[in-house]
Amino acid sequence: MTRNITALVAHALIIAVLLTALGVGSLARDDAQGQTKFTGELERNVTLRILENDTAKEKGYFKELLDAFNAAYAEYGIVAVDANMDQYTDLEQDGPYGYGPDVLYQANDALMKYTDGKHIQPLPVEKLECYEQISQQAWDAYTVEYDGEEYVFGVPVNIQGPLLYYRKDLLPEGWQENWDREGDGVPDMVEYWTELYAYSRLLREESGGAKLGYMKSLFDPYFSSGFLFSYGGYVFGEGGTDTGDIGFSAGEARKGARVLRQLASAMNQDCIDDTVTVNAYSMLANGTYFATMTTPDVYTLFIDELAKEYMRTDGLDEADAYARAEENLVAADIPKLPASGDLEDRTGETVESVMMGGINGYAISAYTRAPNAALAFVDFATGYEMISRRNELLGIAPAREDVAEKVGGLSETINADLDAGRIAVMPSTRAVAQIWTPTQTFFSDLAKDPFRLPEEQKYLSLDELQRGLENVDAQIYSAIHTLN
Amino acid sequence: MKKRKPVRLGRTADTAVTYALLLLVAFVFFFPCLWLILASFSSSGSIYSFRGFFPSGYSTESFKKLFFDTAMYDYPKWFGNSLFIATMSCIFGTLLTILTAYCMSRFRFRSRKALMKTTLVLGMFPSFMGMTAVYLLMTQFNFINNHWGLILIYTAGAPLGYMVQKGFFDSIPGSIDEAARLDGATNFQVFCKIHMPLSMPMIVYTALTSFTWPWSDYILPKLLLKTKDKWTVAVGLMSLGETEFSRFAAGSIFIAVPIVILYLCLAKHLISGNVAGAVKE
Numbered sequence: 229m230t231r232n233i234t235a236l237v238a239h240a241l242i243i244a245v246l247l248t249a250l251g252v253g254s255l256a257r258d259d260a261q262g263q264t265k266f267t268g269e270l271e272r273n274v275t276l277r278i279l280e281n282d283t284a285k286e287k288g289y290f291k292e293l294l295d296a297f298n299a300a301y302a303e304y305g306i307v308a309v310d311a312n313m314d315q316y317t318d319l320e321q322d323g324p325y326g327y328g329p330d331v332l333y334q335a336n337d338a339l340m341k342y343t344d345g346k347h348i349q350p351l352p353v354e355k356l357e358c359y360e361q362i363s364q365q366a367w368d369a370y371t372v373e374y375d376g377e378e379y380v381f382g383v384p385v386n387i388q389g390p391l392l393y394y395r396k397d398l399l400p401e402g403w404q405e406n407w408d409r410e411g412d413g414v415p416d417m418v419e420y421w422t423e424l425y426a427y428s429r430l431l432r433e434e435s436g437g438a439k440l441g442y443m444k445s446l447f448d449p450y451f452s453s454g455f456l457f458s459y460g461g462y463v464f465g466e467g468g469t470d471t472g473d474i475g476f477s478a479g480e481a482r483k484g485a486r487v488l489r490q491l492a493s494a495m496n497q498d499c500i501d502d503t504v505t506v507n508a509y510s511m512l513a514n515g516t517y518f519a520t521m522t523t524p525d526v527y528t529l530f531i532d533e534l535a536k537e538y539m540r541t542d543g544l545d546e547a548d549a550y551a552r553a554e555e556n557l558v559a560a561d562i563p564k565l566p567a568s569g570d571l572e573d574r575t576g577e578t579v580e581s582v583m584m585g586g587i588n589g590y591a592i593s594a595y596t597r598a599p600n601a602a603l604a605f606v607d608f609a610t611g612y613e614m615i616s617r618r619n620e621l622l623g624i625a626p627a628r629e630d631v632a633e634k635v636g637g638l639s640e641t642i643n644a645d646l647d648a649g650r651i652a653v654m655p656s657t658r659a660v661a662q663i664w665t666p667t668q669t670f671f672s673d674l675a676k677d678p679f680r681l682p683e684e685q686k687y688l689s690l691d692e693l694q695r696g697l698e699n700v701d702a703q704i705y706s707a708i709h710t711l712n
Numbered sequence: 713m714k715k716r717k718p719v720r721l722g723r724t725a726d727t728a729v730t731y732a733l734l735l736l737v738a739f740v741f742f743f744p745c746l747w748l749i750l751a752s753f754s755s756s757g758s759i760y761s762f763r764g765f766f767p768s769g770y771s772t773e774s775f776k777k778l779f780f781d782t783a784m785y786d787y788p789k790w791f792g793n794s795l796f797i798a799t800m801s802c803i804f805g806t807l808l809t810i811l812t813a814y815c816m817s818r819f820r821f822r823s824r825k826a827l828m829k830t831t832l833v834l835g836m837f838p839s840f841m842g843m844t845a846v847y848l849l850m851t852q853f854n855f856i857n858n859h860w861g862l863i864l865i866y867t868a869g870a871p872l873g874y875m876v877q878k879g880f881f882d883s884i885p886g887s888i889d890e891a892a893r894l895d896g897a898t899n900f901q902v903f904c905k906i907h908m909p910l911s912m913p914m915i916v917y918t919a920l921t922s923f924t925w926p927w928s929d930y931i932l933p934k935l936l937l938k939t940k941d942k943w944t945v946a947v948g949l950m951s952l953g954e955t956e957f958s959r960f961a962a963g964s965i966f967i968a969v970p971i972v973i974l975y976l977c978l979a980k981h982l983i984s985g986n987v988a989g990a991v992k993e
Contacts, residue, residue: 282784285783286783311939312939312940312941313938313940314940314951317938322938327938507759509955529953529955532955533955536756540755
């Protein structure tokens with residue numbers, strides 16, 4: 229018995245010694261990472277690990293950025309490198325153990341969830357060159373109030389607002405006569421949801437379902453919530469800070485839900501789940517879909533697919549195919565909605581669409597060993613030149629108003645939409661994580677409704693839609709507050 | 713006159729039905745593989761441009777991209793990483809499993825039964841139950857983003873499944889050991905010169921299973937490997953973009969290659985071991 233106990237104690241001691249000895253390194257590293265002050269004095273001979281999104285890498289922008297920064301800061305021995313991680317990597321999981329990146333580029337809701345655990349640090353943004361050029365609405369997405377003081381945790385880079393993507397070469401012949409009632413040179417079907425709905429139904433009927441007009445995964449709350457917001461709905465009250473006030477059913481949001489149901493009836497059952505999100509690139513390219521809605525950052529993916537299609541079917545060379553794709557693929561502002569909330573009402577009053585959006589930006593990890601060098605990188609990457617280049621290569625809508633003004637077009641429109649409140653920025657709070665499942669379930673159920681047998685349909689009246697939305701609010705409230 | 717053998721209709725029908733059923737089952741299992749192979753040769757690269765169930769055009773572009781377009785998705789590197797982790801885990805895991813099984817089968821010591829029961833119970837828990845603990849331990853060992861961390865986990869976990877091997881060793885008569893010892897063989901010699909050759913089928917089986925688990929595992933590498941240059945094939949393929957289905961299919965086909973090669977190389981040992989000694993000549 230004594231021998232057994234001695235053996236057990238000896239084993240336990242060996243394990244404890246091993247863990248302690250090997251753990252000392254990690255603990256020592258954690259202490260060193262505690263220096264998070266922005267003193268203005270650049271750390272020398274350090275390597276910064278930068279997390280960027282995959283499109284920036286694919287299109288060569290990230291390499292240009294790293295090369296330019298490294299050349300500019302060579303005298304300090306500061307080297308920025310690709311963190312070489314998944315673009316959605318979780319700093320909360322890896323950061324405390326020293327494996328996360330130093331600088332992160334992600335969406336505002338993803339970045340701001342890190343503020344709870346102090347995984348990212350407040351930045352002296354007023355020292356940055358871009359400070360004056362970015363609108364207050366964009367800064368607000370990264371601002372948090374603690375004990376009456378406001379802290380900014382990220383630097384906005386681009387605005388993610390939905391756009392309507394459509395194929396100009398798929399417009400019906402003679403659309404100027406039949407589909408441009410104002411004669412403004414803009415087809416009605418990309419100006420009004422009522423017309424897009426009518427055109428979608430027409431296309432589907434004429435082709436026997438082989439061709440479709442507007443297609444989108446309606447279960448996706450990021451794109452579908454906007455229809456509710458356009459009629460008075462919202463995520464959280466008090467500008468997105470009051471998680472006790474959930475507003476998906478607020479105002480006349482039910483009208484937006486009815487619009488979604490009508491849109492679903494002009495699509496096919498692929499709109500119920502994620503299918504359209506992943507097949508839209510190919511389906512728009514091969515002409516099965518006429519239009520879809522998505523964010524500006526995937527513009528280049530649509531162009532790639534369309535160019536490939538032209539090369540394959542029309543035998544064009546690469547340069548011609550890309551030129552033709554860029555000419556025919558149009559990214560337009562979101563159409564206007566009928567004030568009545570009925571897509572059959574083609575002559576009534578219209579209201580502006582308010583869509584859910586986000587602000588992608590840079591944040592600095594609280595675990596970085598070189599906060600000043602990291603800040604210098606953020607300053608460099610959000611400078612006029614790099615943001616202009618980013619827009620040029622990736623087609624993003626820059627948060628810098630001077631760049632947006634210079635490039636004009638949709639970049640300027642999206643900035644104007646943000647200023648005018650036509651883009652409802654996702655609240656920068658951890659509670660946002662609780663909105664997705666209940667809303668997805670509801671939108672999925674709603675999209676499925678037109679495909680059910682008549683006696684099984686659940687959302688035929690505005691009252692039924694209202695009850696569905698109130699149920700969503702209740703579920704989100706429970707998810708956020710039950711354990712609090 | 714020679715009497716003709718009567719045709720037994722029932723037996724013929726039975727054979728025909730059996731073959732038909734077997735062919736149907738084989739087709740059910742083979743069809744997904746065939747579809748994946750055809751999809752990997754799709755010229756469009758996307759699953760959504762298929763004409764009906766099959767690609768509308770074929771090319772080898774996906775395979776070229778898989779191995780040469782490595783700027784975003786470095787498949788050859790991921791393949792090499794998987795091969796290294798699986799090979800090392802296979803070598804160490806097989807060694808530990810066989811030794812554990814041999815000890816439990818051939819030696820009698822105190823707490824043996826208790827140890828056997830404990831390992832049996834521990835082996836029943838799914839490995840992902842301890843993920844958080846594993847992650848924290850690996851951070852303390854500085855084994856995050858390190859292939860040896862994974863090898864350690866796979867190797868350490870392998871002997872928990874020693875019961876099958878122990879059963880095999882139990883079936884080898886103890887009198888063989890006694891005879892060898894009478895001739896002056898040590899324990900190590902008995903193991904190496906008598907049990908090892910007799911246990912070749914079981915060693916091969918153990919090696920194959922020790923290889924396939926780390927080769928196809930997704931959860932642990934996803935948890936522990938942080939940078940893309942350290943990823944395994946399973947993690948890397950899951951990261952492919954939405955428009956890269958053909959590349960995904962091509963990568964999935966190549967996953968099978970090492971396992972097939974390993975099987976072909978070791979199959980003869982598996983079979984010869986099974987039949988050795990079955991017939992007294």
